[in-house]
Amino acid sequence: MTGSTQAGVADERIKETSFIRKALIRPELGGIVGTIAVFTFFLLTAADSGMFNTQGILNWSVVSAQFMIIAVGACLLMIAGEFDLSVGSMIGFAGMLIAIFSVTLSWPVWVAILLTFAICIAIGALNGFIVIRTGLPSFIVTLAFLFILRGFTIFFPQTFERKTIIGGIKEAAEGDWLAPVFGGKIGGPIFTWLGDMGIIDVFERGTRAGEPVVDGIPMLIVWALGLVIFGHVLLTRTRFGNWIFAAGGDAEAARNSGVPVTKVKIQMFMFTAFCATVFATCQVMEFGSAGADRGLLKEFEAIIAVVIGGALLTGGYGSVIGAALGALIFGVVQQGLFFAGVESSLFRVFLGAILLGAVILNTYIRRLITGER
Amino acid sequence: MSDPIIQMKNIQKHFGSVIALAGVSVDVFPGECHCLLGDNGAGKSTFIKTMSGVHKPTAGEIFFEGKPMSFEDPRDAMEAGIATVHQHLAMIPLMSVSRNFFMGNEPVKKKFGINFLDQQKADEITMQEMRKMGINLRGPDQAVGTLSGGERQTVAIARAVYFGAKVLILDEPTSALGVRQTANVLSTVHKVREQGIGVVFITHNVRHALAVGDRFTVLNRGQTLGTAKRGEIEYDELHDMMAGGDELAKLVPELGKQGQ
Numbered sequence: 001m002t003g004s005t006q007a008g009v010a011d012e013r014i015k016e017t018s019f020i021r022k023a024l025i026r027p028e029l030g031g032i033v034g035t036i037a038v039f040t041f042f043l044l045t046a047a048d049s050g051m052f053n054t055q056g057i058l059n060w061s062v063v064s065a066q067f068m069i070i071a072v073g074a075c076l077l078m079i080a081g082e083f084d085l086s087v088g089s090m091i092g093f094a095g096m097l098i099a100i101f102s103v104t105l106s107w108p109v110w111v112a113i114l115l116t117f118a119i120c121i122a123i124g125a126l127n128g129f130i131v132i133r134t135g136l137p138s139f140i141v142t143l144a145f146l147f148i149l150r151g152f153t154i155f156f157p158q159t160f161e162r163k164t165i166i167g168g169i170k171e172a173a174e175g176d177w178l179a180p181v182f183g184g185k186i187g188g189p190i191f192t193w194l195g196d197m198g199i200i201d202v203f204e205r206g207t208r209a210g211e212p213v214v215d216g217i218p219m220l221i222v223w224a225l226g227l228v229i230f231g232h233v234l235l236t237r238t239r240f241g242n243w244i245f246a247a248g249g250d251a252e253a254a255r256n257s258g259v260p261v262t263k264v265k266i267q268m269f270m271f272t273a274f275c276a277t278v279f280a281t282c283q284v285m286e287f288g289s290a291g292a293d294r295g296l297l298k299e300f301e302a303i304i305a306v307v308i309g310g311a312l313l314t315g316g317y318g319s320v321i322g323a324a325l326g327a328l329i330f331g332v333v334q335q336g337l338f339f340a341g342v343e344s345s346l347f348r349v350f351l352g353a354i355l356l357g358a359v360i361l362n363t364y365i366r367r368l369i370t371g372e373r
Numbered sequence: 374m375s376d377p378i379i380q381m382k383n384i385q386k387h388f389g390s391v392i393a394l395a396g397v398s399v400d401v402f403p404g405e406c407h408c409l410l411g412d413n414g415a416g417k418s419t420f421i422k423t424m425s426g427v428h429k430p431t432a433g434e435i436f437f438e439g440k441p442m443s444f445e446d447p448r449d450a451m452e453a454g455i456a457t458v459h460q461h462l463a464m465i466p467l468m469s470v471s472r473n474f475f476m477g478n479e480p481v482k483k484k485f486g487i488n489f490l491d492q493q494k495a496d497e498i499t500m501q502e503m504r505k506m507g508i509n510l511r512g513p514d515q516a517v518g519t520l521s522g523g524e525r526q527t528v529a530i531a532r533a534v535y536f537g538a539k540v541l542i543l544d545e546p547t548s549a550l551g552v553r554q555t556a557n558v559l560s561t562v563h564k565v566r567e568q569g570i571g572v573v574f575i576t577h578n579v580r581h582a583l584a585v586g587d588r589f590t591v592l593n594r595g596q597t598l599g600t601a602k603r604g605e606i607e608y609d610e611l612h613d614m615m616a617g618g619d620e621l622a623k624l625v626p627e628l629g630k631q632g633q
Contacts, residue, residue, distance in 0.1 A: 237489050239479040242468075246476050249465035256463060258448070258477035316467040369467060369516045 027310030027318050030361055031325030034308060034354070038329050042336040051339035054200045054214045064331025065224035066279060067305050068324050072224075072231040073275030074302035075323035079235065080268040081248030081315030082131060082138040084124075086145035087276045087302055091295025092153040094120050094280035099166035099290035100156055102173070109169070110178035117277050123149070124273025128266035146299065154292040170288030182223070182278070183285025185216030220282040224324075227275060231320035244268065248315030304351060305330055308358045312366055329354075376439060377402050378571045379424070379455070379540050384433035386419050393419040395595040396433070401540055401571035406562055408574045408582035410615050411592035417575050420592065421542050424573070425457045426450030438539075454539035458546065463529040466518030470510055471499040473517050474532050502531045506561050523554030527561045534565055541565060542573045547581050559585045579611045591615055 042051060050056045070087055077084055094116050101112030127145055131138045157166050173179035195202040195212030203209050235241040246254035247264045254261050279298075284290050308326035311318025334347050377400035386394040394416050401407045411417045422428045424435070426444030435442045437453055444450045447457075464473050475495045482491040496513035503510055506527050517525060526546045533541055543562070547555040562585050566572055576582050582589060589606060591598040591614040598614050 237492075239481060239488065239490055242472055242476060242479050242490060245468050245472065246465055249467045253463055253465050254476065256459065258451075312467075316465065366467075369518055 027365075028322040028325065029310065029365075030358055031309045031319075031322040031329070034329045035325050035332075038332050038336070042332065042340065046336055046340040049339040049341070051336060054212075056339065058214050058218075060331045060335035061221055062218060062331075063335050064328045065218075065221040066283075067301060067327035067330045068224040069220070069227055069275050069279045069282075070272075070298055070302040071305040071309070071323040071327040072227045072320055073272035074299075075306040075309065075311055075318055075320050076231055076235065076244060077268045077272045078303070078306050078311050078313065079248045079315060079318045080244045080265050081251065082128075082265055082268065083142060083303065084127065084269060084272045085139065085142040085299045086123075086127065086149055087272060088295040088298035088300075089146045089149035089153065090120060090123070090273055090276040091280045091283070091298055092290075092292060093123075093149040094277040095284045095290035095294050096153045096156055096166070096292065098281060098284050099169055100160060103166050103168050104160050106172075109173045109176040113178050113182070113281055116281070117274065120273045120277040121270045124270040125266055127273075128269030131269070132262050132265055142299075153294075157290075157292060164292040165289055167289040169284055169290065173285060179285055180219070182219055182281040184219050186219065186222060188216040191215050218282075218286070220286070223278050223282060224327075227278070228320060228324045235320055240264070245316055248317075250316070301330065301351075304355045304358075307362065308354060310358075310362060310365070312362055313359070317366070317369070326358075375403060377436075378438055380434075380436040381420075381424060382434045382436070384420065384423055384430045384435075386416075386423055386428055387431045393595055394423070394430075397592065397595070397597050399573075399590050399597070399600070401573055403539070403571050404566055404569045405587040406566050406572040406574055406585050408576065408586035408589045409592060410576060410579065410582055410589060410611060412577060412615055414594075415592040415615075416595040417577075417592055418544070419595075421457065421544060421573065421575060424450075424540075425455055425542055454537055455542065456533035456536070456538035456540070457542040457544060458526065458529045458533055459544050464517045464525050466516065468517060469514045470503070470517055470520070470528060471495045471513035474499045474502070474528065474535075478536060498535070502535050503528065506531045506564060507557075521554055522550050523557040526550075526558050530558075530561050530565060534568065534570060538570060540571045540573065542575070544575050545577070546574070547576060547578060555581060577615065579608055579615065582611070583608060 051060070070091075074084065074087065097116040097119060098109075098112045101107045101115060102109045107115075123145070127138075127142055130136070131141045134141070154164060157164055173183065191200065191212045191214055194200045195210075201213045203211055203213060235244060243254070243259045243261075243264045246257070246259045247261045251261045276295075276298075280295065283294065305326035306318065306323045307313065308329060309319060309322030309324070311323065330351075333350055334344075337344060337347055337350075380398075380400040382398050383396045384394055384398070385392070385396055397416070397420055399407065399409070399420070409417055409420065419428065423430050426447045426449050429443070435444075437455075442453070444453070465476070468476070471492070472495070475498075480491040480494045480498075481488040482494070483489075499513045500510060508524055508527055517528065520528065526543075530541065530543070530546075546558050546562075550558065559581065562572055562574060566587075574582065574586060587603050588600055589603075589611060590600045591611065593614070601611075
């Protein structure tokens with residue numbers, strides 16, 4: 001804001017906005033407060049459990065990064081006013097496609113990956129196209145795809161391989177140029193150096209004695225951070241970002257103002273599918289196998305992360321940074337409960353509780369912004 | 374006055390067997406506020422939709438700046454300089470004023486070969502244009518949802534003017550507003566007119582029309598009941614014309630024949 005904005009006569013009925021109120025209408029607020037709370041809690045209760053040494057940090061970072069990758073897609077799509085409930089099934093489906101192309105059909109892994117991306121993004125576009133054309137809620141259309149894709153994910157491996165898990169992808173990916181982009185690690189020399197300097201733990205004995213326990217940052221984390229930065233810049237710093245907000249805020253008003261709403265929404269469905277495929281590819285490359293049950297419930301976890309991050313379920317409002325913090329809270333709590341020795345089923349209780357709290361807070365914030373009473 | 378910016382000559386519009394417009398002629402001069410009055414179903418909406426390119430007239434001619442015009446879709450009309458401000462569906466409450474102002478026409482700035490949103494420019498222009506219209510925002514990042522109905526109309530009008538409207542069609546801008554807010558919108562209309570823009574003001578409130586209009590055209594059942602200049606016509610007369618007034622007796626036997 002500039003000083004000149006106060007040039008005119010101030011309206012005596014408008015109270016000075018307090019700093020707190022201003023901070024409250026930032027979508028990221030819930031995420032920031034939650035992150036601080038969660039870290040404080042686990043620093044107090046689980047500090048000596050190894051949660052905050054190098055392996056511990058890597059452990060919850062990887063889990064958080066997984067959530068982040070799908071949360072970025074879900075976030076942009078939700079701000080554009082739509083949902084995608086087929087994300088979890090898409091993860092299973094994409095992984096299975098890679099396995100079938102590379103193992104069953106013995107195609108090069110890079111061909112399998114690129115082809116899978118193309119197919120999944122096309123399915124995302126189909127989702128979007130059906131939603132826009134029929135005017136049906138995206139909830140119903142993508143719920144249909146949740147079942148359709150999951151069905152194929154179970155059907156394909158049973159038909160071709162007579163099993164529900166296809167392994168041997170690690171071997172197939174040996175020497176492939178594209179596979180390390182999803183399954184590799186970066187920063188190896190730095191970690192070796194850190195290990196040599198005694199800053200991080202190294203293996204005491206065995207064949208890898210002297211090597212650092214953590215020998216690099218998985219590409220999964222690089223993808224997560226890359227997508228968060230991309231999503232944030234796209235949303236807040238570009239014309240297209242403004243169109244995303246407009247399409248979700250009021251599609252009709254946006255159309256009247258010349259925003260290509262249909263294009264924006266379909267592209268966001270495609271981006272969500274892209275994110276799900278990145279998740280699946282990283283997972284397949286890490287495990288070396290694809291399973292028919294991969295990605296179960298991921299669509300809901302992505303949506304919860306986005307909502308914790310301050311986005312409104314009704315669209316038109318939200319933040320990628322907030323969604324990323326929501327994903328971080330998720331990852332830290334899920335792994336933190338394990339480190340703190342708490343029964344892991346309580347994680348679900350936590351999820352439900354925090355989701356409810358976040359939605360109530362968001363509704364209140366929405367009233368603040370729009371001045372509804 | 375100079376030549377009219379837009380001339381609508383003998384416009385007819387039929388929807389199937391329904392005659393919505395049966396030969397309406399209206400012209401708008403630069404810097405005038407031409408009020409289009411009429412009761413519900415008089416054909417006001419059909420007429421402005423024809424003017425803004427949503428409908429193609431069944432018969433009749435449109436001259437824009439002296440040249441015959443045929444708009445294929447609203448975008449053609451917008452590019453020619455005919456802007457419509459709808460009563461609803463113009464603003465997105467959750468977005469800031471500056472983001473709303475430039476929605477669909479965002480300014481960009483090239484950095485590293487990528488077109489980024491020029492937020493600073495958008496903010497500055499928004500504040501400047503809103504000040505011209507007499508609205509002092511708390512800041513360009515204020516959400517439109519916190520503005521009153523009248524202020525929202527003003528943002529929409531300021532936006533149309535900034536993006537080069539030569540003819541501004543206001544579709545019942547005051548019908549949902551309180552007295553003070555209506556006054557604000559009418560004063561905005563006056564400011565726009567002073568910039569040499571032709572304003573087409575659609576209303577069924579005679580008082581609002583008389584407060585700001587230069588000429589008044591009354592539509593009734595798809596026909597013009599004549600155009601009057603300011604000072605040549607009184608409130609009661611306009612009101613009677615709108616309601617059908619002395620023609621009511623003639624109309625009754627026709628009811629039901631033509632449908633709605």
